[in-house]
């Protein structure tokens with residue numbers, strides 16, 4: 001298969017980890033006789049530095065002419081504590097999601113057998129956990145109208161949802177559940193928010209098309225608790241943008257490290273694959289960041305094109321590296337000097 | 352001291368647990384020669400049933416003429432899955448908070464030595480945790496304009512904050528930190544939300560009045576993760592209404608049971624004390640609900656009136672009940688038949 005892959009490695013540790021994913025994909029191409037072509041482009045803080053735009057036109061058009069996008073990370077501390085910065089790295093990512101119509105962010109959360117001891121949660125709580133989070137990604141409070149009064153003393157954000165926005169991701173979530181344990185849990189705050197009540201109504205309606213899937217509801221506060229008390233109760237978790245951001249980062253503790261979690265952001269036309277961790281400025285350039293989330297994003301990319309054996313080989317390589325403790329310091333208990341690139345090489349060699 | 356206490360025990364397990372708090376307060380009054388007078392009033396689903404109003408006028412005026420309010424819980428399943436219900440129990444609680452100006456919800460989170468094994472988190476993660484969460488309670492998306500289009504296909508909620516709303520709770524949080532470990536962590540989403548950027552700006556300004564307190568920032572997604580990975584890093588956590596709802600319920604897992612967590616909701620004129628758990632419909636009437644959160648709310652009430660020795664005695668009684676496993680099934684590992692009222696009697700007798 002021939003695939004044109006846009007590589008937007010972004011800020012902080014983005015480039016370091018994305019490089020390991022590319023190594024893995026190149027090894028796969030070699031092994032399975034595929035032709036993967038990579039083209040890189042700037043996004044985020046680095047793009048602001050280079051051309052004062054977190055999502056330059058060229059980057060967007062590269063994405064639109066590619067088959068898939070491999071994304072690194074975005075964000076830089078110099079913008080975080082500067083409430084009056086007009087241009088910010090995150091705008092690049094948000095605009096990308098919106099322009100490409102990537103309305104569904106899919107985040108698998110799994111407890112790896114070899115890592116059970118590394119989670120802050122007790123083994124019996126997490127063992128066997130296998131969740132797929134479906135987070136709406138192009139609506140809600142992220143994209144609603146923003147307002148700052150002239151005297152800068154009042155600010156607001158609008159959380160808005162339409163039936164269509166809810167329906168399309170709900171169908172994806174239910175279809176996914178049909179191939180899993182046939183349960184969808186909608187996380188909302190329908191006892192307070194009008195938009196959540198619309199979610200509850202529309203999801204209930206869509207559910208009628210999937211009689212073999214059970215539908216359950218949880219208020220987001222309760223869900224944040226249940227995710228830790230008993231994560232095994234969840235199969236597919238469906239939720240809006242802001243709640244999904246919080247719940248999925250929270251759920252990352254189950255695996256023992258956020259450095260393990262990959263995600264796919266898909267729409268009707270484009271698809272982007274990225275680790276859920278951020279740009280992790282403190283680790284930048286130190287060759288210590290965990291590349292596994294990025295490498296598993298590459299596996300999700302392959303699955304998107306139905307290259308299941310190829311993806312499986314990457315997953316096997318990752319499991320092997322975990323088993324042998326060929327891992328970066330965030331999850332390594334035996335060796336403290338295994339680098340990002342060393343993990344990448346191990347996985348490349350294994351493939 | 353003479354105190355007029357309004358008792359709004361509400362729905363579900365509310366009445367059962369509140370009764371135990373009253374027992375404890377009566378025992379304290381006897382022991383310390385105080386005069387506590389209790390007057391009850393309806394709120395929530397029970398008030399809707401009785402007079403089609405989740406916060407009847409009489410209830411509100413009782414609250415306004417009392418020195419403090421002891422609150423139970425609110426919510427009933429018959430409203431949760433009915434997106435088109437016009438009157439809902441939660442409106443009673445929200446209106447009460449707004450009308451009484453209870454802008455700061457204070458939620459202490461502690462790992463009890465005797466309960467370390469009951470948390471889903473590992474002992475070394477939670478041991479020594481002592482957090483005080485300051486959640487803004489009368490602003491944000493809870494109270495912003497709600498909208499549902501005529502065809503009911505678009506819905507929205509507005510998250511709005513003003514400088515004053517942020518300033519007043521920020522002062523409380525910093526003052527609290529001065530009597531604790533001198534650290535405030537602001538939880539927001541300033542990389543995306545305009546309202547969060549206002550929070551970050553105002554809190555940074557207010558912090559200048561408290562040079563002895565360190566100020567730290569965390570994005571809410573990261574905070575949801577850090578709360579589980581390393582809860583000991585937190586002292587005072589300050590946040591807006593919706594994020595506070597999620598983060599504080601999540602943090603309840605540290606103590607091993609949400610049935611242990613009390614809260615105070617305070618404003619410039621009134622103060623209300625309530626467990627953070629909900630109405631727990633499945634447990635209603637079974638005499639199995641944990642009354643400790645409600646009893647500890649009574650302790651917070653006493654502290655509010657600077658009755659520190661009295662509060663201490665309640666806390667000692669609670670610790671004793673935990674030590675002897677005179678506790679309800681949610682946290683009991685030895686006996687499976689200790690009831691809500693049995694725990695209440697034990698604490699009453701101890702006092």
Ligand SMILES: CC(C)[C@H](C(=O)O)[C@@H](O)C(=O)O
Nearest residue numbers: 074075090093245542543572
């Ligand atoms: C960087 C930020 C804007 C982004 C988000 O909040 O969506 C990130 O946290 C994520 O989850 O991908």
Ligand SMILES: CC(C)[C@H](C(=O)O)[C@@H](O)C(=O)O
Nearest residue numbers: 191192221425426441444596
């Ligand atoms: C019942 C509900 C409206 C309420 C809230 O969301 O504030 C509850 O969850 C709480 O935290 O007190």
